[in-house]
Amino acid sequence: MANxxxxxxxxxGLVNRFGEQTVHDGLDLDVRRGEILGVVGGSGTGKxxxxxxxxxxxxxxAGEVEVFGEPTLGRDETETLDIRRRWGVLFQGGAxxxxxxxxxxxxxxxxxxxxxxxxxxxDEIASYKVVMTGLPADAGPKYPAELxxxxxxxxxxxxxxxxxxxxxxxxxxxxxxxxIGAAAFDQLTQGLQRTLGLTVFLITHDLDTLYAICxxxxxxxxxxxxxxxxxxxxxxxxxxxxxxxxxGPRGRAAVDAxxxxxxxxxxxxxxxDADAAAHPTxxxxxxxxxxxxxxxxxxxxxGAPADDPTRTLERTDAARTTGTK
Numbered sequence: 448m449a450n451x452x453x454x455x456x457x458x459x460g461l462v463n464r465f466g467e468q469t470v471h472d473g474l475d476l477d478v479r480r481g482e483i484l485g486v487v488g489g490s491g492t493g494k495x496x497x498x499x500x501x502x503x504x505x506x507x508x509a510g511e512v513e514v515f516g517e518p519t520l521g522r523d524e525t526e527t528l529d530i531r532r533r534w535g536v537l538f539q540g541g542a543x544x545x546x547x548x549x550x551x552x553x554x555x556x557x558x559x560x561x562x563x564x565x566x567x568x569x570d571e572i573a574s575y576k577v578v579m580t581g582l583p584a585d586a587g588p589k590y591p592a593e594l595x596x597x598x599x600x601x602x603x604x605x606x607x608x609x610x611x612x613x614x615x616x617x618x619x620x621x622x623x624x625x626x627i628g629a630a631a632f633d634q635l636t637q638g639l640q641r642t643l644g645l646t647v648f649l650i651t652h653d654l655d656t657l658y659a660i661c662x663x664x665x666x667x668x669x670x671x672x673x674x675x676x677x678x679x680x681x682x683x684x685x686x687x688x689x690x691x692x693x694x695g696p697r698g699r700a701a702v703d704a705x706x707x708x709x710x711x712x713x714x715x716x717x718x719x720d721a722d723a724a725a726h727p728t729x730x731x732x733x734x735x736x737x738x739x740x741x742x743x744x745x746x747x748x749x750g751a752p753a754d755d756p757t758r759t760l761e762r763t764d765a766a767r768t769t770g771t772k
Contacts, residue, residue: 453480455614455646456501461510463496470496472670474510483640483647485657488667489688494650495539497667498616501648502536503527514614532560535612539619541603543591549577549602550587556609576605581635597628601635608639615640617649621656633659654693666692 456478463471470493478484486494499505501512503519512519517530535556543552553573557564564572570587577587580601591599600620607615617636621629637660640647651657657664658678665675668688674681681689 454478455480455515456648457511457513458497458501459511461497461500461512462508463493463500463505464508469670471500471507471510474667474671476665476672476675478646478648479663480646481644482662483637483649483660485661485664486648486650486667487652487657487664487692492667493670494667495618498536498618498648498650502534502616503531528560532556532610533612534614534616535607535610536616537600537603537607537618537620539622541591541599543599543602543606545591548588548590549582549594549605550574552591552602553577553587553606553609555606560610572609573605576608577602579608579639580605581631596623597632600624600632604635608643611643613644613646615645615647617647617651619650619652621651621653626655629653629655630659636660 454477456476458474458476461471461474461476462469470491474497476497486497488494496505500507501514501519503524507520510520514530515533517527519527519530543549544555547555550570550573553576554569557569557572574584574587578584582598582601582605586594586598586602591602594602604617604620607617620636621632624632633656636647636649639645640660649656649661661678663675663677664681665672666681666686666689667673668686673686674684674689678693682693684690
């Protein structure tokens with residue numbers, strides 16, 4: 448859980464207009480380091496515009512935006528280079544380049560920020576990121592048109608993670624996925640966030656996602672962020688949109704689904720504890736076997752020797768050192 452005194456994004460008085468249409472008018476929002484913040488709101492409330500304002504793809508008419516403690520508005524692109532390499536973005540639908548393979552798509556930010564990396568190392572890093580996001584090792588040479596919708600989302604996520612960012616932006620990552628695929632992507636997101644220590648800015652309409660993985664939720668309405676908090680805290684507010692959204696039929700269904708999932712996980716945990724107590728040696732051997740198989744699979748995907756699972760990471764770190772000199 449995030450430290451409430453440590454904010455990775457601060458937004459104050461943000462104003463965005465398109466012609467005579469005002470999308471944001473005095474919007475304020477803080478994002479805490481290490482949290483998964485869900486961002487919700489009705490259609491036209493400017494969720495994606497907010498994200499684009501933070502990452503520099505939209506120039507607001509007024510307001511302040513700070514990322515990693517540094518102001519980002521009104522600065523030259525070269526001045527924000529060090530900030531931009533610390534975040535990754537998954538746009539709606541994956542936004543892959545159709546004429547590039549999956550591996551080449553993953554390499555795009557690497558080529559932009561580290562143009563001197565050799566091709567072999569680019570291929571190796573791309574292979575590692577592909578496997579990290581749950582894609583098969585042979586997905587790298589494929590083109591986006593050869594992938595399913597869920598695989599394209601994962602390929603886009605692999606590209607977003609190419610530079611090992613601290614901050615990850617996800618714009619409707621589960622849109623268009625079936626419930627099983629959406630739940631799998633949620634689990635992947637939460638697992639990566641915990642493993643890599645990411646802060647995640649997550650735009651979504653998916654109530655299951657909000658209940659399953661979000662630490663807090665920011666609600667956009669009336670051209671502002673009208674509330675930020677945990678779901679129980681939001682449910683305690685009396686704003687009609689919040690009540691309709693979270694207490695409507697879909698909201699109640701999401702609550703029921705999470706309760707059932709929690710009961711199932713509790714049952715599995717109790718069963719695993721009982722098995723471990725009854726057969727400690729066998730369980731330990733099984734766990735170690737799974738770890739070994741996972742290492743071998745990763746090494747095979749990366750092209751690294753089976754007896755040297757750290758080679759890829761060492762070479763990647765060395766490349767970063769070279770690239771930043």
